[in-house]
Amino acid sequence: MKYIFDNDLHIHSQLSLCSGNPEQTPERILQYAKENGVKTLCLTDHFWDETVPGASGWYAKQNSTWISAWGEMPKDDEVRFLFGVETDMDKFMTVGMAKENYDKYDFVVIPTTHLHMMDFTLNPEDNSIESRAELWVKRLDALLSKDIPFHKIGIAHLACRLIKGGLDDSAYVKILDLIKDEDMERLFTKAAKLGCGIELNQSDMALRVGEEESVLRMFRIAKKCGCKFYCGSDAHSPGYFDNTKRIMERAIDLLDLCEDDKFHI
Numbered sequence: 001m002k003y004i005f006d007n008d009l010h011i012h013s014q015l016s017l018c019s020g021n022p023e024q025t026p027e028r029i030l031q032y033a034k035e036n037g038v039k040t041l042c043l044t045d046h047f048w049d050e051t052v053p054g055a056s057g058w059y060a061k062q063n064s065t066w067i068s069a070w071g072e073m074p075k076d077d078e079v080r081f082l083f084g085v086e087t088d089m090d091k092f093m094t095v096g097m098a099k100e101n102y103d104k105y106d107f108v109v110i111p112t113t114h115l116h117m118m119d120f121t122l123n124p125e126d127n128s129i130e131s132r133a134e135l136w137v138k139r140l141d142a143l144l145s146k147d148i149p150f151h152k153i154g155i156a157h158l159a160c161r162l163i164k165g166g167l168d169d170s171a172y173v174k175i176l177d178l179i180k181d182e183d184m185e186r187l188f189t190k191a192a193k194l195g196c197g198i199e200l201n202q203s204d205m206a207l208r209v210g211e212e213e214s215v216l217r218m219f220r221i222a223k224k225c226g227c228k229f230y231c232g233s234d235a236h237s238p239g240y241f242d243n244t245k246r247i248m249e250r251a252i253d254l255l256d257l258c259e260d261d262k263f264h265i
């Protein structure tokens, strides 16, 4: 049976400093879910645990008090509305969530591709396309080597454009194409064994002309390795929701995903 688009486990509210959109509230997010047949939702505002030293200036404000300002998520008969976070991993491979605090969240999204945060996620000398491709491998490898509860962890936007942060636009595809199949196979085999989710991110899956195969390759390999997938609009404002279902359903078709390929939380 074909994968049904019925989950969105990566969504920001106005609490994320890169959103700040007053219309992006839990109620508005729930409305989107009901209009689009989404049965499992997770709010994942940007977060760095205040008990983990090393937050960047941008992350420091987005601590547990800040992201908990909404209180309980809205209740609904048709939609399960979970409360999670999107944390990060710095250049020392430290994850911004203390081990004992995973219990406080339903789901934790961790990106390895936020390479636009110079000095925080990467060293200024990591500025060639070769070093960015190496970092894709090294950072995913480091994350998958952590002792963390992978059954409630999602690996966010692995084909994110932020991987080229600071480099020109054409670097994006070049970086993706430099990552070797064998590295992807090794890492996705490990991810499948650990049981984490692999994200189909709306922006990654927008698939601009000329980028389709470069983006889809890693997800085809992940599927072959037995990884399970969840959807993430990564919405920062209600405008994103106009395209989520269409983009996700196209990605599901292109990757030929079935219900067995779905990550469940």
Ligand SMILES: [Zn+2]
Pocket (backbone or CB within 6 Å): 086, 111, 114, 156, 157
């Ligand atoms: Zn992100």
Ligand SMILES: [Zn+2]
Pocket (backbone or CB within 6 Å): 010, 012, 086, 234
């Ligand atoms: Zn995000």
